[in-house]
Structures are given as C-alpha cells and as structure tokens.
Amino acid sequence: MRVLILGGGGREHTLVWKIAQSPLVDQVYAMPGNAGMEDAAQLVPGDPEDCQQVVDAARDLEASLVVVGPEGPLAAGVIDRLQAEGIDAFGPQQGAARIESSKVFAKDLMRKYGIPTADYRVFDDPDAACEHLSKREMPTVVKADGLAAGKGAIVAHDESEAREAVDVLMRERRFGSAGDRVLIEDFLRGDEVSLLAITDGETTVPLIPAQDYKAAYDGDEGPNTGGMGARSPVPFFTEQLAAVVQEEILEATVRALANEGHKFCGVLYAGLMITESGPSVLEFNCRFGDPEAQVILPRMRSDLVELLVAASGADGSLKRAAENLRWREEAAVCVVAASGGYPVQYDKGKRIKGLDRIESDDDLVVFHAGTARQEGNWYTDGGRVLGVCGMGGDISSARGRAYDAMQQIQFDKMHYRTDIGC
Ligand code: AMP
Ligand code: GLY
Numbered sequence: 001m002r003v004l005i006l007g008g009g010g011r012e013h014t015l016v017w018k019i020a021q022s023p024l025v026d027q028v029y030a031m032p033g034n035a036g037m038e039d040a041a042q043l044v045p046g047d048p049e050d051c052q053q054v055v056d057a058a059r060d061l062e063a064s065l066v067v068v069g070p071e072g073p074l075a076a077g078v079i080d081r082l083q084a085e086g087i088d089a090f091g092p093q094q095g096a097a098r099i100e101s102s103k104v105f106a107k108d109l110m111r112k113y114g115i116p117t118a119d120y121r122v123f124d125d126p127d128a129a130c131e132h133l134s135k136r137e138m139p140t141v142v143k144a145d146g147l148a149a150g151k152g153a154i155v156a157h158d159e160s161e162a163r164e165a166v167d168v169l170m171r172e173r174r175f176g177s178a179g180d181r182v183l184i185e186d187f188l189r190g191d192e193v194s195l196l197a198i199t200d201g202e203t204t205v206p207l208i209p210a211q212d213y214k215a216a217y218d219g220d221e222g223p224n225t226g227g228m229g230a231r232s233p234v235p236f237f238t239e240q241l242a243a244v245v246q247e248e249i250l251e252a253t254v255r256a257l258a259n260e261g262h263k264f265c266g267v268l269y270a271g272l273m274i275t276e277s278g279p280s281v282l283e284f285n286c287r288f289g290d291p292e293a294q295v296i297l298p299r300m301r302s303d304l305v306e307l308l309v310a311a312s313g314a315d316g317s318l319k320r321a322a323e324n325l326r327w328r329e330e331a332a333v334c335v336v337a338a339s340g341g342y343p344v345q346y347d348k349g350k351r352i353k354g355l356d357r358i359e360s361d362d363d364l365v366v367f368h369a370g371t372a373r374q375e376g377n378w379y380t381d382g383g384r385v386l387g388v389c390g391m392g393g394d395i396s397s398a399r400g401r402a403y404d405a406m407q408q409i410q411f412d413k414m415h416y417r418t419d420i421g422c
Pocket of ligand 1: 143150152153154155187188189192214271283
C-alpha cells in the first residue's frame with residue numbers, strides 16, 4: 001500500500017521511519033515532509049492544512065491511507081474531507097479533534113463525565129477574569145481556549161503574572177481568536193507523564209508511557225517549548241497507575257465523546273499530572289506527541305500500520321490487530337538539538353556538521369525536525385532541528401547512547417538539554 005503522511009517535523013520523521021518498515025507498505029509520501037525523510041519517503045509539496053490540496057495529493061498518489069501528524073490539519077477538518085471522498089485516513093474528525101482544539105470543550109466534557117482534572121472557570125471578558133484572579137490562591141494557571149502551538153498555558157505564581165497572562169491572551173490577542181475565551185484553573189502539584197492510546201472509538205489500545213521535557217533549559221528552567229526531549233519508560237508510572245488511567249481517563253473519554261456524537265478515531269493523548277490523590281488530566285491532544293513519538297515508536301516491535309489501518313477502518317478490527325502489539329524491553333531517550341534562542345527567536349541556515357559520522361543502528365536513530373539539504377550539506381531549518389534517540393538496557397544506557405551521538409553533531413548556537421532522562 002501507499003501511505004501519505006501529513007506534517008514535517010520530528011514526530012512525522014518518526015512516523016515515516018516506522019511506517020516505511022511495515023511489510024504492508026510499498027511507498028511512503030510526506031507532505032511537506034523534511035529533508036531528513038528523503039531516504040524513506042518521497043516529499044510532496046503542499047500545505048497539510050489545506051484540505052483540498054491534501055485530497056488532490058492523496059488521489060494523485062493513489063494513497064490507500066493518509067496519516068496525520070500535527071493537530072492543525074485535524075482541527076481544519078482534513079479527515080472529514082478525505083473520508084467524504086472515500087479515502088481512508090487515520091485521525092479524528094473535526095468535531096472529535098475539539099478535545100485538543102478547544103480546552104473549554106475538553107474541560108466541560110471532563111466535568112460532565114467525572115473525568116479527573118483541575119477545577120476551573122471560563123471567561124470571555126478580561127475584566128471578569130481579572131476580578132476572579134483577585135480572589136484566587138496562587139499559583140494558578142491561565143490557558144487560552146484555542147490552539148496556540150503549546151504556548152497558550154501560563155503557570156502564574158502571583159496575581160500580577162496571572163493578570164499579565166490574561167492581557168497577553170485576551171487583550172493583546174497574541175494567539176488571535178485562541179484567546180477569545182480563557183480558562184483559569186487550579187494549580188496541580190506532582191509528576192507529569194503522557195499516556196497515548198490508539199482508538200477506533202470503541203476499542204482503546206494504550207501505548208507505553210512517555211515523559212516529555214518541556215522547559216528549554218536544564219533543571220526544567222526557562223520558557224516552555226514544544227519539547228526538548230523525552231524518555232520511555234517512566235519510572236514512577238507503575239502498571240497499576242497505567243491501568244487506572246486506561247479505564248478512568250482514556251476509555252472514559254472515548255465513551256464520553258461517542259456519547260456526545262463525536263466518535264473518536266485516532267490517537268488520544270492524555271497529558272497527566274500524577275498528584276497525591278491520583279492522576280489528573282492537564283490536557284488532551286488528538287495526535288501523537290512530539291517528541292513522545294520519538295521514544296514510543298522506536299520501542300514498538302510490531303507493525304504500526306496494522307493498527308492504523310484497523311483503527312481508521314472503524315470496522316471492529318482494532319481489537320484483533322492489538323493482539324499483535326509487541327514492545328521492546330529496552331528503554332529509549334530522545335534528546336532534541338535546538339537552534340540557539342528557541343523557542344523565542346532563532347536563526348536558520350546554520351551548517352550542521354557531524355551528522356554523517358553517526359552510524360544508525362537498532363539502538364540509535366537521528367530524527368530530523370527542522371533541517372534542509374543543499375549540495376550534500378545539512379543546514380538548520382527550524383527551532384527544533386534534530387532528535388537523537390538512543391536505546392539501551394535501561395534509561396541510563398539509553399541516555400549514554402543518545403548523548404554520545406549528540407556530541408558528534410555541531411552547528412552554530414546549537415543548544416540541547418543535558419538532563420534528559422534524569
Ligand atoms: P497544557 O498545554 O495544558 O498541557 O499545559 C502546558 C504545561 O503547563 C503542562 O505540561 C504543565 O507543565 C503546566 N500545567 C498546565 N496545567 C497545569 C495545572 N493545572 N497545574 C500545574 N501545571 C499545569
Ligand atoms: N510533547 C507535547 C505535545 O506533543 O503536545
């Protein structure tokens with residue numbers, strides 16, 4: 001079969017890498033993809049958020065499955081359009097994707113169905129939001145309702161920081177209409193973990209847990225980024241906890257969505273805080289995590305495509321396909337090399353040296369997130385540039401493998417955290 005993957009970052013390179021290994025697949029295409037994928041996929045120019053372009057490309061390429069990486073095309077309704085044209089596609093329809101594209105929708109759903117999450121209030125008026133802040137305990141969390149590229153949640157330590165967050169989101173409208181409404185929610189303490197599941201809207205198949213390192217600098221200092229690294233497994237996340245999350249959060253949410261008329265097919269990603277009183281949902285996403293995919297998929301021993309096909313067919317075959325799911329015992333650690341200044345301001349076009357010295361094998365893969373290739377040389381082409389994924393008998397040897405490889409790579413103002421996996 002021919003598979004078209006939408007997106008062009010590190011998560012999508014990981015999807016390309018894994019999907020290309022499937023015995024079911026003859027050809028992989030990526031729209032728009034990135035230069036690092038060219039060994040395994042043919043790049044197709046186009047905008048994945050433009051539904052017509054995606055439909056046209058899928059038809060021209062005779063793709064029998066379209067797999068969507070990022071949330072943008074899902075929120076734009078690309079799955080609805082593809083399915084209406086009779087093209088199989090993996091991901092939720094626009095209505096179900098609101099679990100990520102509207103935090104108010106997600107929180108109201110959780111409240112209605114008793115799914116654990118921090119208590120909250122919703123405001124569409126900045127004065128009313130600030131009035132509420134003057135009566136609250138700090139810290140508190142202010143969140144934009146809509147999509148804001150991972151920058152719409154602000155943890156405020158005092159009232160002035162919280163008011164500033166309301167200003168940025170609602171008055172300056174830094175993220176446009178995403179800030180028409182804000183949530184103000186209780187601050188939770190604990191450890192964070194991501195648990196993702198593949199679902200056809202009825203059967204929910206949990207993947208292995210992963211942990212994302214969101215802050216830019218070592219020790220969780222600095223601004224939040226798209227993710228500076230990840231590890232899997234997550235030592236504190238026991239099988240017992242995973243079972244509770246599976247039943248009370250993932251399955252409960254899939255059921256709740258179906259009950260509201262939004263059957264969810266695709267990846268349901270629960271971002272969780274493990275508090276003293278149990279797991280609580282920080283956010284839902286409607287797709288694979290980036291860089292969580294970079295540690296989850298290398299640990300998957302069995303075929304991903306079988307699961308994606310079964311889930312997108314929504315014909316009840318996911319339960320059977322899930323019986324073949326196998327994981328590698330080895331741990332995985334992915335370290336992201338970013339451009340200096342990321343996530344705020346950074347330059348592109350820096351020559352990357354050393355990539356050709358790295359020999360990939362079963363325990364080491366370099367996923368490209370933002371690179372370009374010119375006359376045989378590699379250049380930076382984004383904020384997050386590369387994700388180096390190492391595997392080993394335990395987290396510490398996986399870390400060693402990833403960091404040894406990272407030391408081979410250089411570019412001007414390259415920055416990476418040195419504590420991923422710790
Ligand atoms: P979100 O986009 O909702 O996942 O939020 C981004 C990050 O903000 C999370 O990964 C947490 O580190 C932090 N965060 C969000 N909500 C809360 C909360 N209620 N309590 C504490 N930290 C939070
Ligand atoms: N790693 C966080 C995300 O994918 O949203």
